[in-house]
Amino acid sequence: MKGRAVVTGLGVAAPNGLGLEAYWRATLKGRNGIGRLTRFDATGYPARLAGEIDGFTAEDHLPGRLLPQTDRMTRIALVGADWALADAGIDPGELPEFAMGVITASASGGFEFGQNELRALWSRGGQYVSAYQSFAWFYAVNSGQISIRNGMRGPSGVLVSDQAGGLDALAQARRQIRKGTSLVMTGGVDASLCPWGWVAQLAGDRLSTSDDPERAYVPFDAEARGHVPGEGGALLVLEDAEHAARRGAPRVYGEFAGYGSTFDPRPGSGRPPGLRRAVELALADAGTGPDGVDVVFADAAAVPELDRVEAEALGALFGPRGVPVTAPKTMTGRLYSGAAPLDLAAAFLALRDQVIPPTAHTSPDARYGLDLVGPEPRPATLRTALVLARGHGGFNSAAVVRSTAA
Known part of the structure; x- marks a missing residue:
């Protein structure tokens, strides 16, 4: 194409x-x-x-x-x-x-x-x-x-x-x-x-x-x-x-295959947050469904309300504990505009090496219903990763990256 x-x-x-x-x-x-x-x-x-x-x-x-x-x-x-x-x-x-x-x-x-x-x-x-x-x-x-x-x-x-x-x-x-x-x-x-x-x-x-x-x-x-x-x-x-x-590029890490973005409604409007819709748009753009995603690199805000919104979006799309989720940024802090590109780099390396990086330090709360990977890396068969990122003020973005290896 x-x-x-x-x-x-x-x-x-x-x-x-x-x-x-x-x-x-x-x-x-x-x-x-x-x-x-x-x-x-x-x-x-x-x-x-x-x-x-x-x-x-x-x-x-x-x-x-x-x-x-x-x-x-x-x-x-x-x-x-x-x-x-x-x-x-x-x-x-x-x-x-x-x-x-x-x-x-x-x-x-x-x-x-x-x-x-x-x-x-x-x-x-x-x-x-x-x-x-x-x-x-x-x-x-x-x-x-x-x-x-x-x-x-x-x-x-x-x-x-x-x-x-x-x-x-x-x-x-x-x-x-x-x-x-x-x-x-x-x-x-x-x-x-x-x-x-x-x-x-x-x-x-x-x-x-x-x-x-x-x-x-x-x-x-x-x-x-x-x-x-x-x-x-x-x-x-x-x-x-x-x-x-x-x-003759010496290597191809993978394809930037899908993307979606939304903006949250104003507080008190009664309308739902836009993160789930951003994921749906990214999946549709990539021509895949939730069952085609092998790992999610979470936004991981560490603010209880924002964590709840992200967990609910993932639960609605993938089901409870339906897909491995990781947040390697727990080892670096949130790097603002550098955070999602670093997650993309980690996602491509995960696809290359067939391993999901860990989420350090966190003891996942069962109420979120997530299969959170950590504290050890998890070997896995990986072809497609979903990367999530949110910005202060209501920005939501999602990207699907895919291995090009045969």
């Missing part, structure tokens, strides 16, 4: 693993990337835990001229894109520049860069504010910088819908592939572990205030108390299947 979109490259930066295989090994071992915040002193804040990336030194990967222009999230995204291209066996300089696009997701933009420039403004004066502030904070900056660095001048953009944006970006990338673009760098990376970003996240009233890294983020648990934020995400090379075959 012309315009079929497949993933040929993955670049991952996560709190429990830097690089694709390091992340996957850590995830299968249940390694926790959540700990006490170290990027600033969070002692006076009600929430003090986060998923921080260890061992990332931008100077080791990027030219010095880029460092003054970029926020931490953009540096991570640029390196993730480099890794994804290398994984896909692509030298962008060998492809027509208008045949390659960049579509990413962002939830907050470069908060840390913006905070530093505001500090300079108020403490030293306007002449000390960087000219790069005009774009380094912006939601679209990752798309722009990846495009410039790699000469990708095809269709590009950014999706801003919190965690759901990570799937929305892939869907928009697929639309461009169906219109004739050969490949799109897509996915998302967020990093807002700075005081300004932290205050913004606290305002959403969904952060866990627990100081126990092993029990702070426990979705579908009777003691669920909110999520732990994190930084990082994944960049994916989404490519036209025929183009990938013509150039």
